[in-house]
Amino acid sequence: DQYLSRAIATAGLRDTSSLAAFFAVEPALVERALRFLDTIGHLRRDGSILGLTDIGLRSVADGHRYVLKEDHQILYFDGFTGSPLPKSHYAGAVWLEEPALTLDGRTRFQAVAGSGLFQIDAVAELSRRADREDFNLPGALTSVQPLELGNAWLPAYVVECVSGLLTFVKAIDTADPYLAKLVAPYLSDALAAEKPVDDVQVWRDWLAGKGYRDVEPRRLPNRVLRASLPAEAFGTRMKWWQLGSFETREHTFLQLWCDDQATRLSAVLARAASAVSRRGVRDVEGVERRLAELSKQLAVAVPSFEDLRAYARAESDDVLQAMLDSMTRL
Structure with a gap:
């Protein structure tokens, strides 16, 4: 079927008899292969004239057999402007079905009301954008239609600073400038109404x-x-x-x-050891980067990889010693 597709697309062979003659096979065999191409959506017929569909042409151009199938994809649009959320807010994000969450330290998340109803044509608009994959809509998906609508809430920490707002969510390791810019106009009244806390x-x-x-x-x-x-x-x-x-x-x-520098250094080594034990770092370079990051955070001189090995020996941590030793043998 791949050879037939290429012949139709590039050699101008547009009917069964021409294809059979070109490949020196029986017309019945060609017709059976054409029916398969028809079944997977690669072939179009205009009477006896054959042609390839868009997906058939893409398959020939890319050298892969693409097959149309139904798939489901979750898309998030913010409740303020109705714009699609970036792909960075999918993997690792926590989404709630209800706007209620209280943590152990009595931190209670407050729901922030959106500006209106979701516009149903937002999905179609996103599907036409060249950068759609940046918003979790794969380019291979066609005929995109919304099947089900629902509300979801994204827990976020909003820190009010002198210079503006900093916003943090679980999916992103640092402050989230996209979300901060998005929510700032809608939080001014809510923040002003907050009861002052000593x-x-x-x-x-x-x-x-x-x-x-x-x-x-x-x-x-x-x-x-x-x-x-x-x-x-x-x-x-x-x-x-x-x-x-x-x-x-x-x-x-x-x-x-802790004002004691030796204690802060111990914390650096203990936290780096924990990262190795959890396999958060897997080589000497990764360990050294983690030691440097922690040392900067805790304001101490950066210990070496050998210092961490000495820490493992002092703690009689045979497993950690073995993991560190294996890194030096890579």
Whole structure:
């Protein structure tokens, strides 16, 4: 059937008898192959004259047999402007069927109302765009039709800064400028109506509940609240990964810190070791990059790969030692 398709497309052989004569086969054999091409949507007939459909021509041009089939694809359009969301907001994103979510730290997500109804022709408009694949609509899909409509909610953290809004979602590792620009016009009234929160008192109470009544949150020049805990707090009551990270509570956040540089270095090694154990990094270069990232975050000199191997020996972590040793043999 591939040879027949090429003959029809490139050699100008447009009827059964011409094809049979060219390939020196029985017309019945050619007709059987043509019926197959007809079945998969590659062939069109105008009486006895044969031609290829668009998908048939694409198959010849690309050297692949494309077959039409029905497929389902989820597409998200924002509830403010009705525009399609970028593909970056699909893989790894968390979408909720109801606008309700409360986390362990009593952080409650507030639903933000959209601007109106979904425009049904938005799908057709997207299908005509040259950049449709950037919005999760594969170019191979044709005759795109919406089958089912529903609402979904995307949990996001919105941080109000002096210079504007920062927005964070699970699917993206850093701040999401696309979403921040999208929601900013619709959040001004909601943010203005928020009840003021005494963030320092919120974290005083939290620290007291953890047994650190003498630790006072302090505000850094960039206005971030930081609490410096004693060195013995980490690796015991507090996990190593919490050093340098942020706790959230009642729409505020606090960075946990330790003024002891040796403790921060221990946290770098412990967190890098954890990344190796989870196979988040798989080679020496990856380990060194992770050590550099963590060291920058925790403001310490960058330890070496050999320092991490020494840490594994000191912790008697045979599994970690074996994983690090295997990296040096690659």
